[in-house]
Amino acid sequence: MSLIVALLLSFILTPKPVLVERAFFVMGTVIEFSLYCQNKEFCNEAIFEAYSEVKRLDDMLSNYKTDSNLSQVNSHAGKGRIKVPPEFIELTGRAVYFSDLTDGAFDITVGELIDLWRNGQQKDNMPDEKVIKRTVSECVGSKKISLYPREKEIELKSSCLSIDFGGIGKGYAVDRALKILKAKGIESGIINFSGNIYAIGSPPGEEGWTIAIRHPRMKDEALTSIKVRDMAVSTSGDYERYFEINGKHFSHIIDPRTGYPVESVPSVTVVAENATDADALSTAVSVMGKEKSIETLEKLKRVGVIIVTGPKGNLSIYKDSFFKGFEIPEPDSH
Numbered sequence: 001m002s003l004i005v006a007l008l009l010s011f012i013l014t015p016k017p018v019l020v021e022r023a024f025f026v027m028g029t030v031i032e033f034s035l036y037c038q039n040k041e042f043c044n045e046a047i048f049e050a051y052s053e054v055k056r057l058d059d060m061l062s063n064y065k066t067d068s069n070l071s072q073v074n075s076h077a078g079k080g081r082i083k084v085p086p087e088f089i090e091l092t093g094r095a096v097y098f099s100d101l102t103d104g105a106f107d108i109t110v111g112e113l114i115d116l117w118r119n120g121q122q123k124d125n126m127p128d129e130k131v132i133k134r135t136v137s138e139c140v141g142s143k144k145i146s147l148y149p150r151e152k153e154i155e156l157k158s159s160c161l162s163i164d165f166g167g168i169g170k171g172y173a174v175d176r177a178l179k180i181l182k183a184k185g186i187e188s189g190i191i192n193f194s195g196n197i198y199a200i201g202s203p204p205g206e207e208g209w210t211i212a213i214r215h216p217r218m219k220d221e222a223l224t225s226i227k228v229r230d231m232a233v234s235t236s237g238d239y240e241r242y243f244e245i246n247g248k249h250f251s252h253i254i255d256p257r258t259g260y261p262v263e264s265v266p267s268v269t270v271v272a273e274n275a276t277d278a279d280a281l282s283t284a285v286s287v288m289g290k291e292k293s294i295e296t297l298e299k300l301k302r303v304g305v306i307i308v309t310g311p312k313g314n315l316s317i318y319k320d321s322f323f324k325g326f327e328i329p330e331p332d333s334h
């Protein structure tokens, strides 16, 4: 009897978890935290610590900030080794791994190509074919990066090599923020950094977080949704960022092997165990296309992909076998 009373009392006295939602502007976009905690102050403290870490990474990895480690590394290209923080080595190492895995479809050394296309947009003039070709052969390729993890040094072996973490950095920041939240004891919540999501545990009383995947052609509409817990979900779409030259839209994702923007894929979603991998892979799938992506991702464990192709009104959704058992309601019409 007394056990029942004790259990009842503890149920009544244990406060219901509160949901705290905060958003910050960083890395040129918005990071949103939605966490469940026993009290608001605890959540706020955890969120602020996680955000501070993301801010620290922005100061390190930004290619807009002239005093960032990345800007220093890029301006040291072709001039030998340079010291960098351990996170810089870790992230670059992971990026190089994905470059190898995808036969160069994903490559953080696209920096110089991005500049070419951005300049093209500013001048409303297509980049010159010969310049693109020369840039690809001289200024692109992860093989031109040497990492020295023990010495915490990096060397860019061509003077025009330029690293751009745009395809992987936000995912990495999510993983670092997650580490802090977990150390604080957060067991339920969502981090959403501009399409790079990590779902921690599940909302109280539920099996997982329902993540809606945006319709690439209808703003504010969901195309489909998935339910996940303790997984990262990253979506790359052609609907938010692009280069515009002579009234034509070009994808912001460049094929590092040709130097040209990829034929746009309306939307790619990758589910993986960490947000760094999900981010890199969603960008890589946009370059590799459906068949090659399926073949490449089959080699990886606990990775799932949803690829949306086709024109408006006739979109087709491919989901790989990873999603068997996940709750994915089919939309009535695409």
Ligand code: AMP
Pocket (backbone or CB within 6 Å): 105, 106, 107, 108, 110, 114, 164, 165, 166, 167, 168, 236, 237, 252, 253, 254, 255, 256, 279, 282, 283, 287
């Ligand atoms: P995401 O939105 O994660 O797909 O990343 C796109 C960003 O990654 C672009 O805006 C570029 O900064 C960078 N990027 C473009 N093409 C590539 C590529 N092939 N490999 C790696 N990063 C890329």
Ligand code: MG
Pocket (backbone or CB within 6 Å): 166, 167, 168, 236, 278, 279, 280, 281, 282, 283
């Ligand atoms: Mg990405």
